[in-house]
Amino acid sequence: MTNHEIKIAFDEYDSLKELNTADYDLCLEAANALKKSHSPYSKFRVGAALRLQSGKIIYGSNQENVAYPSGLCAERVALFYWGANHPDDPVEAMAITAQTDEFMLTKPVTSCGSCLQVLAEVEKKQSKAIRVILYAPQGPVWVIEGIENQLPFLFFEERLTT
Template sequence: MTNHEINISFKEYNTVEDLNISDKLLCEEAVKALESSLSPYSKFKVGTAVLLQSGTILHASNQENVAYPSGLCAERVALFHWGTAHANDPIVAMAVTAHTNEFELTKPITSCGACLQVMAECEKRQHQPFRILLHCSNGPIWEVEGVQSFLPFMFFEDRLIQQPSL
């Protein structure tokens, strides 16, 4: 038997004021994205802002449906939009924030496993990781370099990649 250990590291900032100007702006853009959240069932709004290498910022929010599996998280809305319209413009950073009137959020929310897997696929597609900022309006901001820290055993099988036809 071999024992293995996985360690992660992340930075924690007390407030957005502790961030550099670019990251502060990205977190503020994620807050703006909350406005388009369609969350009448959970009453839990999630907003995402994605900074591309060109300086373009993509906005997205969670979109719920009464048939719950039909809804989609803010992160995947943003990343699928990137993949269809901006895939040649690499993702530099992504900020995710949340808000609810039902209770006070005092720490950042983390992305669900499905969103983490999509993030991993996007990093692989662009051949480089991107920074993820988990923003909490009433608490700290967590910064992580790449999705590997969240999902160390992400699913990849290179043999599933379609080979070009000859």
């Protein structure tokens, strides 16, 4: 038997005010994306904002549908829009926030496995790690560099691309 250990790393800030200006502004854009959420069933709004290398901002919000699982998470809405419209302008950073009227969020909401796999594919496609900023309106901010710090067991099968 061989024992393996995996470590992940991220930075935690007490509030958005501690972030650099570019990351702070991107978080405000993610909060703006919340307004476009279509979440009448869960009442759990999620907003995402991507900052591209050119400085362009792309938005995504969760889109629910009564015919589950036809909806889509905010992260994938933004990333798929990027892939369809700006694939040659690398994604530098993504900010994600969530909000609900049902209870107060006191820690950042992490992305689901499907969104993490899509994020991994984007990083691989552009050969560049993406800075992910997760925050709760009333809680800390987590800054994570690269997908390996969120999804240590990535699914990649190189023979599928040959």
